[in-house]
Amino acid sequence: MIMSVGEHILAIDQGTTSTRAIVFDRSARPVATAQREFAQHYPEAGWVEHDPEDIWGDVLATAREAIAAAGLTAGAIAAIGITNQRETTVVWDRASGEPIYRAIVWQDRRTAATCHKLKADGIGDMVASRTGLVVDPYFSGTKIAWILDAVPGARARAERGELAFGTIDCFLLWRLTGGMVHATDVTNASRTMLYDIHRQQWDEDLCRLIGVPSAILPQVHDNSRLFGTTAPGLFDRPIPIAGMAGDQQAALFGQACFKAGEAKSTYGTGCFMLLNTGETAVQSTGGLLTTAAYRLNGKMAYALEGSIFVAGAAIKWLRDGLGVITHASQTHDMATRVEDSHGVYMVPAFAGLGAPYWDPDARGAIYGLTLGTTQAHLARAALEAVGFQTRDLAATMAADGATWPAALRVDGGMAANDWLCQFLADLLDTPVERPDHLETTALGAAFHAGLAVGVWSGLDALAQTWRRGARFVPSMDAGHRAALLAGWQDAVSRTLSRR
Ligand SMILES: Nc1ncnc2c1ncn2[C@@H]1O[C@H](COP(=O)(O)OP(=O)(O)O)[C@@H](O)[C@H]1O
Numbered sequence: 001m002i003m004s005v006g007e008h009i010l011a012i013d014q015g016t017t018s019t020r021a022i023v024f025d026r027s028a029r030p031v032a033t034a035q036r037e038f039a040q041h042y043p044e045a046g047w048v049e050h051d052p053e054d055i056w057g058d059v060l061a062t063a064r065e066a067i068a069a070a071g072l073t074a075g076a077i078a079a080i081g082i083t084n085q086r087e088t089t090v091v092w093d094r095a096s097g098e099p100i101y102r103a104i105v106w107q108d109r110r111t112a113a114t115c116h117k118l119k120a121d122g123i124g125d126m127v128a129s130r131t132g133l134v135v136d137p138y139f140s141g142t143k144i145a146w147i148l149d150a151v152p153g154a155r156a157r158a159e160r161g162e163l164a165f166g167t168i169d170c171f172l173l174w175r176l177t178g179g180m181v182h183a184t185d186v187t188n189a190s191r192t193m194l195y196d197i198h199r200q201q202w203d204e205d206l207c208r209l210i211g212v213p214s215a216i217l218p219q220v221h222d223n224s225r226l227f228g229t230t231a232p233g234l235f236d237r238p239i240p241i242a243g244m245a246g247d248q249q250a251a252l253f254g255q256a257c258f259k260a261g262e263a264k265s266t267y268g269t270g271c272f273m274l275l276n277t278g279e280t281a282v283q284s285t286g287g288l289l290t291t292a293a294y295r296l297n298g299k300m301a302y303a304l305e306g307s308i309f310v311a312g313a314a315i316k317w318l319r320d321g322l323g324v325i326t327h328a329s330q331t332h333d334m335a336t337r338v339e340d341s342h343g344v345y346m347v348p349a350f351a352g353l354g355a356p357y358w359d360p361d362a363r364g365a366i367y368g369l370t371l372g373t374t375q376a377h378l379a380r381a382a383l384e385a386v387g388f389q390t391r392d393l394a395a396t397m398a399a400d401g402a403t404w405p406a407a408l409r410v411d412g413g414m415a416a417n418d419w420l421c422q423f424l425a426d427l428l429d430t431p432v433e434r435p436d437h438l439e440t441t442a443l444g445a446a447f448h449a450g451l452a453v454g455v456w457s458g459l460d461a462l463a464q465t466w467r468r469g470a471r472f473v474p475s476m477d478a479g480h481r482a483a484l485l486a487g488w489q490d491a492v493s494r495t496l497s498r499r
């Protein structure tokens with residue numbers, strides 16, 4: 001264990017649309033937050049990029065702001081925990097530290113044709129059995145290969161060991177340590193389509209087949225350990241970086257879902273439901289992912305994951321694309337104002353469909369429009385789509401034989417919406433529990449870092465900090481639920497690309 005004088009933990013939560021830094025105290029309460037939204041780049045249809053320099057600038061600025069807003073100096077920070085949008089891929093020059101291309105974001109579909117070819121070549125079973133994933137542009141592997149082929153000379157430089165790949169956690173660790181450490185953690189590695197989650201090492205066969213030289217890959221570590229120390233000059237004192245985890249696994253950890261059979265669903269840009277399956281890596285037959293939940297002291301816990309690409313992003317589209325709302329929270333009152341969605345179903349396949357359909361070529365659709373359709377019906381249909389997709393994941397988990405939790409814990413910006421939480425409870429026929437603050441992703445990163453430096457003694461101490469804010473109990477009758485679900489299934493089947 002690393003000994004440290006401070007008692008606070010700084011969590012960096014680098015998300016898809018914004019970067020947050022949150023200072024937590026020993027009782028796991030957020031004492032100060034700083035947040036910045038950053039630019040999304042859509043250079044071509046289906047492409048999504050971020051500027052890694054924007055991300056780095058925002059991380060540093062929000063980290064400093066949060067420490068100052070808490071009335072602290074770096075000396076009071078026992079450790080930093082990093083959590084991040086997963087899969088998003090950065091390749092940089094080891095000598096200069098400069099990215100050779102913008103970050104290709106997890107939502108980006110540019111490698112769909114490559115993935116179709118890989119599937120046609122028959123590597124789907126190998127990918128599933130070794131990495132727990134499905135062959136899809138979502139994951140980092142084909143994005144890395146794309147950058148190496150698109151940037152002149154990059155492949156040769158990668159083979160000579162001059163370039164480094166990292167997901168956002170890894171890139172930030174590199175920058176925070178002044179280029180001293182090139183490492184990631186098991187949860188982020190398990191999203192690359194290159195990492196064998198059973199043998200817990202990079203898979204040379206997959207690297208060769210996907211076209212990724214192993215010289216580019218980072219070291220892979222437990223989630224909770226000393227990853228490195230911040231470079232001189234970044235803060236008024238060097239701070240240990242002692243926790244790292246992909247944001248969805250961090251949320252599972254922050255929700256204290258430490259036992260097999262406990263699950264959380266996070267509603268941000270997308271929706272990600274993770275069920276802790278303990279030491280057993282459950283292989284889904286229905287399109288869910290098997291993924292590392294966390295590894296502590298060398299011992300792996302696995303999770304079954306359902307990944308939905310569009311949740312809050314549909315609400316953002318109502319605001320920014322259609323101008324139907326000016327603030328996301330308005331959707332609550334709009335959904336409440338109408339009796340039902342008036343037969344409108346929205347299938348938000350803006351970035352293809354993820355679990356359990358895995359159709360990268362599907363595109364969004366709205367069905368059932370009439371002259372009586374209002375903005376409120378559209379808003380309600382967008383919220384309902386999030387519920388229906390969650391129900392699809394839950395049904396697949398049940399079909400995979402997984403133990404369904406007594407209650408589903410929810411978090412993420414969109415979980416602030418009471419109407420959505422009640423609809424989730426009704427559709428899932430399971431109580432939905434919301435913690436008293438929704439920053440569980442950041443908290444999970446703080447937990448990992450705090451465990452490593454002794455701020456918390458172990459998982460029991462962490463579990464005791466979980467505080468329920470609200471509970472939503474199912475109240476929809478079974479016939480109504482079945483009718484709604486039938487309409488949804490019909491809408492989805494009309495949207496699939498049938499490739
Ligand atoms: N009250 C609300 N009702 C519905 N959607 C909301 C509400 N508040 C936020 N959202 C949506 O949630 C998303 C923000 O959640 P957040 O967890 O910050 O996302 P991320 O970490 O993916 O950037 C946005 O897409 C926003 O449209």
Ligand SMILES: O=P(O)(O)OC[C@H](O)CO
Nearest residue numbers: 015016085086268269270
């Ligand atoms: O940034 P978020 O919260 O939308 O999460 C993105 C996921 O990690 C993508 O797998």
